[in-house]
Amino acid sequence: MAVTRYQALADDIARAIREGLLQAGDKLPSVRDTCATRGVSPSTVFQAYYLLEARGLVQARPRSGYYVRALPASLPPEPDTSQPRGDSRPLAISERIFDILGSVRDRKVVPLGSAFPSASLFPLEQLGQAMAGYLRHLDPHDTVESLSPGYPRLRRQIALRYRAAGVPVTPDDVVITTGALEALNLCLHVTTRPGDAVIVESPTFYGALQALEQRGLKAVEVPTHPRQGIDLQALEAAIRRHSPKACWLMTQFQNPLGSLMSQTGKRDLVALLRRHQIPLIEDDVYGELYFGDSRPLPAKAYDTDGLVLHCASFSKCLAPGFRIGWAVAGRYARAVQRLKLATTLSASVPAQGSLAGYLERGGYDRHLRRLRATLAAQQERMLDAVARYFPPGTRVTRPQGGFFVWLEMPAPADALDLHRRALARGISVAPGPIFSAGGQFAHALRLNYGHPWDDRMEDAMRELGALAGRRRGAAPRAGASG
Amino acid sequence: MAVTRYQALADDIARAIREGLLQAGDKLPSVRDTCATRGVSPSTVFQAYYLLEARGLVQARPRSGYYVRALPASLPPEPDTSQPRGDSRPLAISERIFDILGSVRDRKVVPLGSAFPSASLFPLEQLGQAMAGYLRHLDPHDTVESLSPGYPRLRRQIALRYRAAGVPVTPDDVVITTGALEALNLCLHVTTRPGDAVIVESPTFYGALQALEQRGLKAVEVPTHPRQGIDLQALEAAIRRHSPKACWLMTQFQNPLGSLMSQTGKRDLVALLRRHQIPLIEDDVYGELYFGDSRPLPAKAYDTDGLVLHCASFSKCLAPGFRIGWAVAGRYARAVQRLKLATTLSASVPAQGSLAGYLERGGYDRHLRRLRATLAAQQERMLDAVARYFPPGTRVTRPQGGFFVWLEMPAPADALDLHRRALARGISVAPGPIFSAGGQFAHALRLNYGHPWDDRMEDAMRELGALAGRRRGAAPRAGASG
Numbered sequence: 001m002a003v004t005r006y007q008a009l010a011d012d013i014a015r016a017i018r019e020g021l022l023q024a025g026d027k028l029p030s031v032r033d034t035c036a037t038r039g040v041s042p043s044t045v046f047q048a049y050y051l052l053e054a055r056g057l058v059q060a061r062p063r064s065g066y067y068v069r070a071l072p073a074s075l076p077p078e079p080d081t082s083q084p085r086g087d088s089r090p091l092a093i094s095e096r097i098f099d100i101l102g103s104v105r106d107r108k109v110v111p112l113g114s115a116f117p118s119a120s121l122f123p124l125e126q127l128g129q130a131m132a133g134y135l136r137h138l139d140p141h142d143t144v145e146s147l148s149p150g151y152p153r154l155r156r157q158i159a160l161r162y163r164a165a166g167v168p169v170t171p172d173d174v175v176i177t178t179g180a181l182e183a184l185n186l187c188l189h190v191t192t193r194p195g196d197a198v199i200v201e202s203p204t205f206y207g208a209l210q211a212l213e214q215r216g217l218k219a220v221e222v223p224t225h226p227r228q229g230i231d232l233q234a235l236e237a238a239i240r241r242h243s244p245k246a247c248w249l250m251t252q253f254q255n256p257l258g259s260l261m262s263q264t265g266k267r268d269l270v271a272l273l274r275r276h277q278i279p280l281i282e283d284d285v286y287g288e289l290y291f292g293d294s295r296p297l298p299a300k301a302y303d304t305d306g307l308v309l310h311c312a313s314f315s316k317c318l319a320p321g322f323r324i325g326w327a328v329a330g331r332y333a334r335a336v337q338r339l340k341l342a343t344t345l346s347a348s349v350p351a352q353g354s355l356a357g358y359l360e361r362g363g364y365d366r367h368l369r370r371l372r373a374t375l376a377a378q379q380e381r382m383l384d385a386v387a388r389y390f391p392p393g394t395r396v397t398r399p400q401g402g403f404f405v406w407l408e409m410p411a412p413a414d415a416l417d418l419h420r421r422a423l424a425r426g427i428s429v430a431p432g433p434i435f436s437a438g439g440q441f442a443h444a445l446r447l448n449y450g451h452p453w454d455d456r457m458e459d460a461m462r463e464l465g466a467l468a469g470r471r472r473g474a475a476p477r478a479g480a481s482g
Numbered sequence: 483m484a485v486t487r488y489q490a491l492a493d494d495i496a497r498a499i500r501e502g503l504l505q506a507g508d509k510l511p512s513v514r515d516t517c518a519t520r521g522v523s524p525s526t527v528f529q530a531y532y533l534l535e536a537r538g539l540v541q542a543r544p545r546s547g548y549y550v551r552a553l554p555a556s557l558p559p560e561p562d563t564s565q566p567r568g569d570s571r572p573l574a575i576s577e578r579i580f581d582i583l584g585s586v587r588d589r590k591v592v593p594l595g596s597a598f599p600s601a602s603l604f605p606l607e608q609l610g611q612a613m614a615g616y617l618r619h620l621d622p623h624d625t626v627e628s629l630s631p632g633y634p635r636l637r638r639q640i641a642l643r644y645r646a647a648g649v650p651v652t653p654d655d656v657v658i659t660t661g662a663l664e665a666l667n668l669c670l671h672v673t674t675r676p677g678d679a680v681i682v683e684s685p686t687f688y689g690a691l692q693a694l695e696q697r698g699l700k701a702v703e704v705p706t707h708p709r710q711g712i713d714l715q716a717l718e719a720a721i722r723r724h725s726p727k728a729c730w731l732m733t734q735f736q737n738p739l740g741s742l743m744s745q746t747g748k749r750d751l752v753a754l755l756r757r758h759q760i761p762l763i764e765d766d767v768y769g770e771l772y773f774g775d776s777r778p779l780p781a782k783a784y785d786t787d788g789l790v791l792h793c794a795s796f797s798k799c800l801a802p803g804f805r806i807g808w809a810v811a812g813r814y815a816r817a818v819q820r821l822k823l824a825t826t827l828s829a830s831v832p833a834q835g836s837l838a839g840y841l842e843r844g845g846y847d848r849h850l851r852r853l854r855a856t857l858a859a860q861q862e863r864m865l866d867a868v869a870r871y872f873p874p875g876t877r878v879t880r881p882q883g884g885f886f887v888w889l890e891m892p893a894p895a896d897a898l899d900l901h902r903r904a905l906a907r908g909i910s911v912a913p914g915p916i917f918s919a920g921g922q923f924a925h926a927l928r929l930n931y932g933h934p935w936d937d938r939m940e941d942a943m944r945e946l947g948a949l950a951g952r953r954r955g956a957a958p959r960a961g962a963s964g
Contacts, residue, residue, distance in 0.1 A: 124617070128620070135610030138610070140606070179828075214824055214825065323831070348803070349804065
């Protein structure tokens with residue numbers, strides 16, 4: 001995305017703050033002065049200041065102006081590569097995951113443990129208009145047309161987005177599903193039989209663990225770096241040792257780590273799996289939520305053999321609750337399409353039709369640009385809060401996209417106990433052990449920054465930090481006002 | 483439903499036609515005369531005559547009046563109880579079913595083989611208004627609220643309908659699914675393990691056979707009567723022989739036979755299964771489409787042990803394509819809810835919300851009354867066409883609800899060959915072998931009367947009858963005009 005004038009100005013000022021040129025308590029130049037010195041319009045300056053405020057770098061004081069906030073000296077360090085046990089194991093974790101997830105549904109609870117971004121981030125009104133427009137001109141035959149593989153107009157729009165990103169996909173390659181979770185489950189079903197071993201990251205999305213458990217599969221957890229993603233050497237060793245029948249990986253903004261494999265990494269991953277003829281189920285539901293300049297290419301882009309089953313959805317980036325996802329399943333596409341037909345027949349037709357209409361009309365990319373900027377700003381606020389309120393020795397990821405950070409507390413720490421104590425105070429967290437087949441990560445939390453940052457969030461982070469261990473001295477507290 | 487004045491008048495005239503009091507070519511009395519002799523309003527007479535016309539008993543001649551149509555001497559006899567082989571068998575039929583079903587999607591094909599009723603039968607405009615209304619007042623938290631078990635307002639409406647029908651169900655018993663097919667698959671999953679035997683009717687819904695095949699189960703087909711449903715003596719013998727882990731039955735307007743078990747039969751069925759502690763997956767998607775005076779009670783009404791998993795949807799009676807179904811799964815409810823959460827998370831939220839709004843506003847029962855009357859009239863047209871055009875020795879069911887008849891052709895007959903030849907002429911049928919694990923019913927067809935009866939349907943039935951065997955003489959042809 002092109003950087004606008006106000007973003008450039010905001011980035012400039014942010015750099016000055018990070019470099020200490022502007023310090024806590026300093027007043028930003030007035031809008032009028034900045035217009036004069038920079039040669040920009042007042043609106044550009046206002047937007048830049050708003051953006052800096054959203055990022056938590058400055059704060060407005062009524063009838064006075066914008067002031068630089070006190071920043072923590074530095075962000076906490078990032079976690080190390082994970083070290084799973086290396087065995088393959090059948091799963092018995094689903095019930096615990098359900099119990100924990102069920103406890104965080106209450107709307108009165110601060111949703112730091114939620115798996116969903118705030119619905120306020122999405123263009124619900126435009127989606128409503130698209131739905132109304134679709135239903136006004138509903139062709140009764142659409143019900144039949146929308147049966148798996150899905151509504152042709154929507155499959156075309158999805159294929160167009162792949163092409164725009166540089167991945168050659170045709171509408172015929174796309175199977176529409178009830179959210180990405182169904183796509184992933186279908187892909188797992190067509191590539192494995194009960195008893196098979198399947199490679200996952202460590203830590204991994206608990207939904208993958210539940211799917212493996214339902215299908216009677218064994219999980220092989222492979223070391224994963226919080227920035228680079230799965231360790232390819234460790235992956236190759238695990239393949240040789242366990243002869244897995246599939247890999248289920250999130251190459252981009254992995255849940256919960258937020259790791260993003262490099263393009264080279266993804267290409268090498270595909271090449272490695274091709275040599276062993278192992279299908280890759282690529283869960284790419286966060287791919288649109290990048291904070292960099294352009295959409296990173298998924299591993300699917302390097303797939304020449306039809307061995308990559310790419311799964312995604314609109315649930316995290318456009319229309320939560322519509323339950324529209326899809327699979328581009330390469331050589332397994334027909335099997336996925338037919339299994340979908342035999343198990344749930346089709347995804348909701350009004351949801352398919354209205355999303356097709358919304359995408360055809362344009363405006364999706366504009367929405368995404370806004371959404372990415374919002375999430376990036378909210379991540380800064382959350383990292384800032386971690387630095388302020390969590391005990392020394394805390395480590396936290398700095399993902400380049402998505403809406404989760406992964407936080408490791410200094411030992412001794414008990415994330416399940418923290419989860420219970422936080423919930424009693426009206427705050428949810430996602431405790432580390434639900435992201436592991438073997439109950440690892442007792443010291444870790446996944447935190448969600450996909451909700452508007454407000455005093456409630458700030459207070460919840462302060463309380464979490466206190467629960468997590470000894471509080472730091474008075475210095476962070478002073479900086480926390482605002 | 484109470485019989486209205488015009489229905490009573492139409493029934494009276496229909497009886498006179500059936501009994502030969504009024505004969506082919508006779509003119510019905512003028513509206514004015516009938517008003518005078520019956521003491522009813524002109525509108526009542528007009529509605530009665532329209533209804534008789536819809537049933538195919540009379541036809542209007544422009545500027546002349548209504549005349550009795552030529553009727554076949556009598557309807558063909560009904561089929562006998564089925565005689566499956568009695569073994570239990572793993573399945574390998576899914577691919578054939580897919581091939582045949584895929585071929586009937588074309589909108590130019592006359593949809594006698596379709597599994598769906600015409601979308602023109604449904605209140606699409608009111609549903610669109612309900613959807614728009616829901617989206618205008620969307621609560622962002624609904625996405626979380628609608629996670630399995632599903633949107634509370636919709637679960638409440640569904641529970642209320644059970645209660646109105648005399649089945650004590652609470653909102654907490656209901657799990658919303660992506661159509662009944664998902665509900666059925668979830669119920670099958672939580673009651674069985676791969677390799678188990680499962681009881682089905684003979685013939686049975688091909689979706690059940692596909693679900694069994696996907697899950698690696700063995701099918702035990704039990705003799706089923708075209709009016710009374712599954713034979714309980716044969717069922718008990720099959721239970722003793724095969725120790726099945728579940729029964730998947732359609733007790734009401736079974737697909738494809740249209741059979742309706744009596745209330746005694748359903749009560750005895752539940753008692754029998756309770757003695758053997760075998761769960762009953764009751765597929766009741768056609769239950770609302772009864773032609774009698776009131777909704778027949780499903781087997782679930784006699785369930786005291788939580789062993790009946792009742793599955794239904796709005797797809798056949800209100801909102802095709804919305805993909806909203808549900809399970810009331812007794813002692814398995816929690817397992818179904820969690821499996822749903824782990825595989826597809828939730829059904830489409832706008833679809834759940836708008837159906838809740840539609841049901842709350844009222845009007846559903848009015849729609850259903852109209853729909854049932856339309857389907858009953860269309861069944862008469864179809865049976866009439868079977869009598870006219872199909873060869874002697876043809877047998878056909880006369881279901882008391884739903885929108886399918888099951889037709890058995892005299893030997894030698896090859897339904898798969900007929901399917902291919904009919905399709906080449908732009909007509910679809912559902913050939914008997916897709917309703918059997920063992921490829922039985924080579925002489926049978928399922929025909930759909932859920933589409934408006936018009937010349938295209940009449941012509942298609944004439945062509946099918948000709949394909950099915952030697953044509954009868956000239957007499958039916960003369961009667962076919964109109």
